[in-house]
Amino acid sequence: MTGEEYLHSYDPDNSVPGSLSYFTHRFAAMAKRSGFHCTPQKVRHFSATKLLAAKIALPAVAGRLGHSSGGRTTLQYYAAWLRETDDSAVRVLAACMPELPQVRREKSRRDFSAEQPTRTKDELEARICNIRREEGLGPVKIQARLAAEGTDIASSAVWLVLKRHGLNKAVG
Structure with a gap:
């Protein structure tokens, strides 16, 4: 080469x-x-x-x-x-970069229990669960049924009740 x-x-x-x-x-x-x-x-x-x-x-x-x-x-x-x-x-x-000073934060001693929304009464929860089991209605229709009966509750609250009792899944 x-x-x-x-x-x-x-x-x-x-x-x-x-x-x-x-x-x-x-x-x-x-x-x-x-x-x-x-x-x-x-x-x-x-x-x-x-x-x-x-x-x-x-x-x-x-x-x-x-x-x-x-x-x-x-x-x-x-x-x-x-x-x-x-x-x-x-x-x-x-x-x-300079190091940032370490800031110690104390744990909050604030009581949050008083700020929790009130839970739905047991009798109303039982009524919601019964309507769901017997008629298979969803939260919006259950809320409408209860409103017609004179009970004021949001459909989101109905959904939370159903979720708490394991009834929030589709009925089939």
């Missing part, structure tokens, strides 16, 4: 360069045979991104990719967000 050969060539002696299409088709055939589903563009992007993440000098990465713009093109297209570099950035920024 003289160093003048081309990696992908039509000629057996690799003296004539192959076209981009030729390379892409050969790469696709090789990838298919190996069971590795990838494109040359993805390999290029992966390589560039990993080299940049490994802190390889930007001019070296740009040179490997054939970029002559001083690294601008390389950064524009290949400096993708990486979890490792993001984690490093978080650690650097966290080290700059």
Whole structure:
């Protein structure tokens, strides 16, 4: 080998360069045979991104990719967000932050029992459950039935009663 050969060539002696299409088709055939589903563009992007993440000098990465713009093109297209570099950035920024003072909070001694809504009376709960079991009505219709009988209760309260007694599922 003289160093003048081309990696992908039509000629057996690799003296004539192959076209981009030729390379892409050969790469696709090789990838298919190996069971590795990838494109040359993805390999290029992966390589560039990993080299940049490994802190390889930007001019070296740009040179490997054939970029002559001083690294601008390389950064524009290949400096993708990486979890490792993001984690490093978080650690650097966290080290700059002052520690927050620890604040001890006392447990609340407030009594919440007085703030609980009053529970439906046992007799009314029994009536709601009986209507549900006997007629299979839902909360809205049970509420309407009770309203017609002169009992004021919200359908949401009826639903809570049914739920408390395991009767909130569809009757079938």
